[in-house]
Amino acid sequence: MSDGSDATNADGARRVSDSSDDGPVLAADGRPLKQSLQRALRRQKLRALGLIAPLLIFILVTFIAPIADMLFRSVENQIVSDTLPQTVQTLADWDPDSGELPGQEVFRDFYFDLAVAAQRKKHTQLGTRLNYELTGVSSLFRRSGRRIDDIGEVYMDQFEDLNAAWGEEMTWARLMGSEDWLQEQEAWNADAAAADEADRDFDRPLPAFEFGADVRAELPRTAAVFDEFAHYMRTDNQESVMEDEPWEVAYAALYEDLMANPDAAAAFSGENATILSEAADAVPKFQAVDYKAAILETEEGWSDPQVWATIQTFSPDYTTGYFLNAVDLQMTPDGIQAQPRDQQIYVLLFKRTLFMSLMIMGSCVVLGYPIAYLLSNLPLRESNMLMILVLLPFWTSLLVRTSAWKVLLQQQGVINDLLVWLGLVADDSRLVMINNQFGTIVAMTHILLPFMILPLYSVMKTIPPSYVRAAKSLGATNWTAFWRVYFPQSVPGIGAGCILVFILSIGYYITPELVGGTTGTFISNRIAYHISSSLNWGLAAALGSILLAVVLLLYWVYDKIVGIDNVSLG
Amino acid sequence: MTAASEQGFVVFDRVQKSYDGETLVVKDLNLSIGKGEFLTMLGPSGSGKTTCLMMLAGFETATHGDILLDGKPINNIPPHKRGIGMVFQNYALFPHMTVAENLAFPLEVRNISRSDRESKVKHALDMVQMGDFGGRRPAQLSGGQQQRIALARALVFEPELVLMDEPLGALDKQLREHMQFEITNLAHQLGITTVYVTHDQTEALTMSDRVAVFDDGRIQQLAAPDELYEQPQNSFVAQFIGENNTMMGTVKEIKGDACIVQLDGGELIDAVPVNVSKPGERTLISIRPERVEFNKERLHEDAHTLKAEVLEFIYMGDIFRTRLKVAGNENFVIKTRNAPDQRRLKPGEQIEIGWLPQDCRALDA
Ligand SMILES: Nc1ncnc2c1ncn2[C@@H]1O[C@H](COP(=O)(O)OP(=O)(O)OP(=O)(O)O)[C@@H](O)[C@H]1O
Ligand SMILES: [Mg+2]
Numbered sequence: 001m002s003d004g005s006d007a008t009n010a011d012g013a014r015r016v017s018d019s020s021d022d023g024p025v026l027a028a029d030g031r032p033l034k035q036s037l038q039r040a041l042r043r044q045k046l047r048a049l050g051l052i053a054p055l056l057i058f059i060l061v062t063f064i065a066p067i068a069d070m071l072f073r074s075v076e077n078q079i080v081s082d083t084l085p086q087t088v089q090t091l092a093d094w095d096p097d098s099g100e101l102p103g104q105e106v107f108r109d110f111y112f113d114l115a116v117a118a119q120r121k122k123h124t125q126l127g128t129r130l131n132y133e134l135t136g137v138s139s140l141f142r143r144s145g146r147r148i149d150d151i152g153e154v155y156m157d158q159f160e161d162l163n164a165a166w167g168e169e170m171t172w173a174r175l176m177g178s179e180d181w182l183q184e185q186e187a188w189n190a191d192a193a194a195a196d197e198a199d200r201d202f203d204r205p206l207p208a209f210e211f212g213a214d215v216r217a218e219l220p221r222t223a224a225v226f227d228e229f230a231h232y233m234r235t236d237n238q239e240s241v242m243e244d245e246p247w248e249v250a251y252a253a254l255y256e257d258l259m260a261n262p263d264a265a266a267a268f269s270g271e272n273a274t275i276l277s278e279a280a281d282a283v284p285k286f287q288a289v290d291y292k293a294a295i296l297e298t299e300e301g302w303s304d305p306q307v308w309a310t311i312q313t314f315s316p317d318y319t320t321g322y323f324l325n326a327v328d329l330q331m332t333p334d335g336i337q338a339q340p341r342d343q344q345i346y347v348l349l350f351k352r353t354l355f356m357s358l359m360i361m362g363s364c365v366v367l368g369y370p371i372a373y374l375l376s377n378l379p380l381r382e383s384n385m386l387m388i389l390v391l392l393p394f395w396t397s398l399l400v401r402t403s404a405w406k407v408l409l410q411q412q413g414v415i416n417d418l419l420v421w422l423g424l425v426a427d428d429s430r431l432v433m434i435n436n437q438f439g440t441i442v443a444m445t446h447i448l449l450p451f452m453i454l455p456l457y458s459v460m461k462t463i464p465p466s467y468v469r470a471a472k473s474l475g476a477t478n479w480t481a482f483w484r485v486y487f488p489q490s491v492p493g494i495g496a497g498c499i500l501v502f503i504l505s506i507g508y509y510i511t512p513e514l515v516g517g518t519t520g521t522f523i524s525n526r527i528a529y530h531i532s533s534s535l536n537w538g539l540a541a542a543l544g545s546i547l548l549a550v551v552l553l554l555y556w557v558y559d560k561i562v563g564i565d566n567v568s569l570g
Numbered sequence: 571m572t573a574a575s576e577q578g579f580v581v582f583d584r585v586q587k588s589y590d591g592e593t594l595v596v597k598d599l600n601l602s603i604g605k606g607e608f609l610t611m612l613g614p615s616g617s618g619k620t621t622c623l624m625m626l627a628g629f630e631t632a633t634h635g636d637i638l639l640d641g642k643p644i645n646n647i648p649p650h651k652r653g654i655g656m657v658f659q660n661y662a663l664f665p666h667m668t669v670a671e672n673l674a675f676p677l678e679v680r681n682i683s684r685s686d687r688e689s690k691v692k693h694a695l696d697m698v699q700m701g702d703f704g705g706r707r708p709a710q711l712s713g714g715q716q717q718r719i720a721l722a723r724a725l726v727f728e729p730e731l732v733l734m735d736e737p738l739g740a741l742d743k744q745l746r747e748h749m750q751f752e753i754t755n756l757a758h759q760l761g762i763t764t765v766y767v768t769h770d771q772t773e774a775l776t777m778s779d780r781v782a783v784f785d786d787g788r789i790q791q792l793a794a795p796d797e798l799y800e801q802p803q804n805s806f807v808a809q810f811i812g813e814n815n816t817m818m819g820t821v822k823e824i825k826g827d828a829c830i831v832q833l834d835g836g837e838l839i840d841a842v843p844v845n846v847s848k849p850g851e852r853t854l855i856s857i858r859p860e861r862v863e864f865n866k867e868r869l870h871e872d873a874h875t876l877k878a879e880v881l882e883f884i885y886m887g888d889i890f891r892t893r894l895k896v897a898g899n900e901n902f903v904i905k906t907r908n909a910p911d912q913r914r915l916k917p918g919e920q921i922e923i924g925w926l927p928q929d930c931r932a933l934d935a
Contacts (some may be wrong), residue, residue, distance in 0.1 A: 466659075469658070474724075475679045
C-alpha cells in the first residue's frame with residue numbers, strides 16, 4: 001500500500017518536472033499557455049476598444065482635433081510665405097539694419113506676389129496679419145492691391161499693340177496648355193454646348209489644367225502666374241482658362257521671362273513658336289517698368305524700411321510672435337521687446353483672471369462649506385429641501401441669473417435702493433457694484449456655488465458621525481473635534497470643489513462679459529474678442545494655450561501638494 | 571464607603587427618552603452600576619441599548635429623569651467633559667491619523683506634555699499587544715487589530731468608566747471569543763467600570779458581572795449570568811437567553827416554592843412558580859433542554875412524567891439533540907451529553923420524560 005502511493009507520487013513529480021523541462025507550459029489545446037492567454041486578452045482589449053470607439057471618434061473629431069488645430073494656429077504663420085512666396089526668398093538677403101529700402105528684384109518679386117494675391121483677394125488677409133505686428137500695414141496692402149494692376153497694364157498694352165492675338169484667351173490657352181488638355185477641354189466645351197442646346201443638365205467636372213511640356217522650364221514666371229490663374233478660374237469661377245484672358249500680371253511675367261530667356265520660342269512649335277519669337281524680338285524695345293517706383297507710387301507707405309523689416313521678421317512658417325504678444329512682448333526686427341505701454345494688457349488680464357478666480361473659489365468655499373455640512377447632517381427630508389434650493393440655480397438659465405444680478409446690483413438697483421432707504425448710503429453716493437470686479441465675483445460665486453457644494457456634500461456624506469462623537473468622547477471640544485477630525489476628512493471634497501470651481505471660472509466668459517464692465521473682464525473675454533471681432537485667431541490661440549498651460553500647471557502643483565487621489569467627487 | 575459608591579457609580583434614575591415626542595424608546599429606566607463592575611446591556615435590535623449608552627456618553631439628552639455619575643447629575647455636562655471612554659461599533663479610528671496619533675489625541679486635548687503622552691501611548695499599545703503598530707494607519711490594520719486600538723484609545727486617558735457599543739460585532743467567531751477574554755481581563759485588571767452593549771447572549775453571559783436584558787425600552791431582568799440563565803424572571807428572558815422549551819398551561823395548585831401546572835393537553839407537571847400567584851392562572855412553563863431527563867432511574871419517584879415520542883435525533887459531536895413530540899408540542903428539544911453510557915434515542919421510540927421541579931419555571935403567560 002505504501003509502496004503504491006510512493007510510486008504514484010514519484011510519477012506525478014516526474015510529470016511535473018518533465019513539463020517544466022520541456023519549455024513553456026501548455027494550455028489544454030497544446031498551444032503555449034502564454035500565447036493563448038495573450039490571445040484571450042487581445043480579444044478582450046479589442047472588444048473594449050470597440051465599445052469606446054464611437055465616443056472616442058466623436059471626441060477626436062469634434063473636440064480634440066479642433067482644439068489641436070486651434071493650438072496649432074498659435075504658432076502657425078504660413079500666410080506670409082504662402083502669399084508672398086518669391087518675396088520672402090529674395091527679401092531674406094536684405095539687411096534691415098542698412099537703413100535702405102530693399103533692391104529692385106525684391107520689389108519685382110513683390111509685385112508679382114502682390115498682383116496674384118490681389119487677384120485672389122488674399123492680400124487683405126495678409127495685411128490684417130501683418131497689421132498685428134506693425135500698425136498701418138493693413139491699409140498699405142489694401143490700397144496697393146487696388147492699383148497694382150496698373151503696372152501689368154503697361155506690358156499688356158504693349159503686347160497687344162504688338163499682336164492683337166495676345167488679347168485673346170485662346171492664344172494663352174494654347175501657349176500654356178498641353179495637347180492632351182486642349183483636346184480634353186475642347187471635347188468638354190462641345191459636350192457642354194450640346195447639353196445647353198438640348199436644355200439638359202451637364203455636371204461633368206472640368207478637366208484639370210495641364211501645362212505643356214517645357215512651359216514651366218522656359219517661362220517660369222508666366223507659368224507660375226498662369227497656374228494661379230488656372231486654379232482661380234477653376235475653383236472660383238468654375239470655368240476653364242479658355243473663357244477669359246489672363247490677369248495683367250501675366251503680361252509682365254511674360255515680359256520678364258522673354259527678357260531673361262530670349263530663345264524660349266525654340267522650345268515651342270507652330271503658331272506658339274511664331275508668336276513667341278515675334279514677342280521675344282520685340283520685348284527689348286518695350287518700355288520697361290521701374291517696379292520700385294511703380295509700387296511706391298501705388299502707396300507711399302512702402303518707402304518705410306520698417307514695413308519690409310516686418311515682412312522679413314515674420315516670413316518663417318512658424319512664429320513665436322503670437323505667444324510673445326500674449327505676454328505683452330513683441331518680436332521686432334531688433335529682437336524681442338516689450339509692447340508699447342498702452343498696449344500691455346494681457347499680463348494684467350492673466351493676473352486679474354487668476355486673482356478673481358481665486359477670489360471666487362475662496363468665496364465658494366466659505367459660503368459652500370457650511371451649507372454642505374448642513375446638507376449632510378440634516379435629516380433626509382430637510383436636506384432634500386435644501387438640496388433643491390442649492391440646485392435651483394442649475395435649473396435657471398445662466399443669462400437670467402446674470403441679468404438678475406444686474407438688476408440687483410446696479411446703482412438704481414434693488415440693493416442700492418434698500419441701502420439708501422435704510423439710510424446706510426447717501427442717495428448721491430450709491431455704491432458701484434456692477435460692471436466691475438465686485439460684480440463679476442458676486443455673480444460668478446453665485447453661479448459656481450453648486451459646483452463647490454456638490455462635491456463637498458458627497459464627501460461629507462461619507463464621514464460617519466461617529467468620528468466626531470468619538471473625538472468628543474475622547475475629550476475634544478466641539479471646535480477641536482471639527483478642526484482635528486471632521487475637517488481633515490472633508491479636505492478631499494474641498495479639493496475637488498476648488499479644482500472644479502477654479503477651472504470653470506478661469507475660462508468663464510458670459511458672466512464677466514455681462515457684468516464685468518472694463519475692470520471685471522477675464523482673459524477669456526479677450527480671447528472671444530480676438531476670435532469673433534478682431535479675427536486674430538493666432539493671438540486668441542496663443543492666449544488659449546497659455547490659459548490651458550496655466551490650468552495644467554496648477555493641476556500639477558495641486559497634485560504635488562494635496563495629491564489628486566485626495567480629490568473625490570463622491 | 572462614600573454615598574456614591576453605595577448608591578452606585580453610575581445611576582439611571584427613572585430615565586425616559588423619546589426621539590419624536592410620540593413613542594418612548596426608553597421607558598422608565600432604573601439602573602445602578604457599581605464601581606468596577608462589568609455590566610452588559612443585552613437585548614434585541616431596537617430595544618434602546620444604544621440610546622441608553624448615548625445618553626450616558628452625552629450625545630443624547632434624557633427626555634425625563636436623571637443620570638448620575640459618581641453621585642453627580644451629568645445631564646448638563648457636555649460629552650467632552652464627562653471623561654467617559656467609548657468604543658464604537660465601527661471603532662471610529664480617525665483614518666487620517668496614525669495609530670499613535672489616534673491614541674495621543676485624547677491626551678493632546680487634555681494638554682498632557684509630549685513625553686508623558688509618548689509613554690502613555692506606548693503603555694496603552696503594549697497593553698493591547700500592539701506595540702509595533704504605532705506608525706500605521708488604521709486602514710492598514712486587520713479588524714481585530716483595529717478593535718484593540720479602539721480599546722486602547724478608550725483606555726489611554728484612564729477614564730473610570732468605559733462604554734462599548736457592540737465592539738466585537740464585526741469580528742469572526744474565533745477572534746471575537748479571544749477579544750471577549752482580553753476585554754474582560756483588561757477591565758478587571760484596571761478596575762474600570764464597563765458598560766457593554768451587545769445582542770449576542772453568549773458574549774453577555776461569558777463577559778459580565780451582571781447582565782441587563784432590554785426589551786421594549788425596559789430592563790426585563792438585571793442579574794448575574796448564571797441567575798439569568800437558570801432563573802429567568804419572565805417569559806421574554808427565558809426565551810431570549812439560551813434555548814428553552816415552552817408549553818402553555820394553567821396553575822393547578824401552589825405550595826410555597828413549588829406548584830403543579832396542568833398543561834393544555836391535561837397532563838400534570840411540577841414547576842417553580844415565578845410570576846404566578848394563585849391557582850387557575852394561565853402560565854407559560856419553561857424548561858431548559860439539558861435539564862430534561864428520560865432515564866427514569868434518575869428521576870424522583872413521585873415526579874410527574876410526560877409521554878413523548880422521538881421525532882428526530884441529531885448528532886452534534888459533544889451533545890445529542892433530540893426533538894420530541896410532547897403534549898402536542900412537536901418542537902420539544904432535549905440535549906444530552908455525549909457520554910460513553912449515554913443512550914442514543916431512535917426516531918419513533920416512545921419514552922417518558924421528567925425533570926426536577928426546580929428546573930421547570932412557571933412564568934407569565
Ligand atoms: N436618532 C434617532 N432618531 C429617531 N429614532 C431613533 C434614533 N436613534 C434610534 N431611534 C429609535 O430608537 C429605538 C432604539 O434604538 P437603539 O439604537 O437604541 O436600539 P439598539 O438597542 O441599540 O438596537 P441595535 O441592537 O440594533 O443597535 C429604535 O426603534 C430606533 O428606531
Ligand atoms: Mg445599537
